[in-house]
Amino acid sequence: MTALLLDAVGHAFRRRTALAGLSLEVSPGEVVAMVGLNGAGKTTALRVLTGRLRPASGTARVLGEDPTSMAMRTARRFGHVVGTPLVSPDLTVAENVRVAALLHGLPDRELPAAGAVIDALDLGPWTGAPARTLSLGNAQRLGIACAVVHRPVALVLDEPTSALDPRGVVLVRELVRSLADDGAAVLVSSHHLDEVARVADRVVVVHAGRVVGELEPGGSDLERRFFGMVLDADTADAAGTAA
Secondary structure (H helix, E strand, O other): OOOEEEEEEEEEEOOEEEEEEEEEEEOOOOEEEEEOOOOOOHHHHHHHHOOOOOOOEEEEEEOOEOOOOOOHHHHOOEEEEOOOOOOOOOOEHHHHHHHHHHHOOOOHHHOHHHHHHHHHOOOHHHOOOEHHHOOHHHHHHHHHHHHHOOOOOEEEEEOOOOOOOHHHHHHHHHHHHHHHHOOOEEEEEEOOHHHHHOOOOEEEEEEOOEEEEEEOOOOOOHHHHHHHHHHHHHHHHHHHHHO
16 A cells, blocks of 8 residues: 555745646555755645645545544554654753654553664754754754654655764764655665665656656765756746747
8 A cells, every 4th residue: 555645736935836737656664755946845845734724725644544634543653754843942852852752652661662763863962952942953853753752654854864973974874764664664765865865765856846857876976867857847938838
């Protein structure tokens, strides 16, 4: 079964097209990276997939359910960080992760998982620090920790390494890969093509609100092929408009 699905999704903001029939799917055990230029529609697509935006057309599904009305049992198997992480600034790192675990329905006997994810993201030195005192990079890692503490079977991350130092990038990469190896479907949006190619099974290129192709993660000249794909899409659009 496809775990994450966008099928011919369309949406516009004040007559500006954000999504133009975008379609993609992510299967269990797979990491899919969604890459594109600023304004390509990546974050809008993720907002649809996480139920924060109801599209004008098309279909979105998470574990077979509409993300705007999914059942609690399904929501507890889903994890996401799109925009501002769901973190309380006044709670400590440990308290935020524990609360996230409880909200996702982890029973008391499984709460040690909160400590495990803190260790996995190297947040141990800040367990007692209020979230509002964290650096931007540590705050980003905390948001990810809260999103994955329950070991979701479907995960959506928007620019998860944008504020991280090289060590933080590696830690998040290893965590994402471990979740997928355990059977989770993971969709990651990023501007960092070389970085996401290190963890992705597939790299989907989004441009002008739609998928315009895929890149082989292990291939060479990723940047050149990415820009070539974007240029080809723009050329085809211009030719279609002229016709």
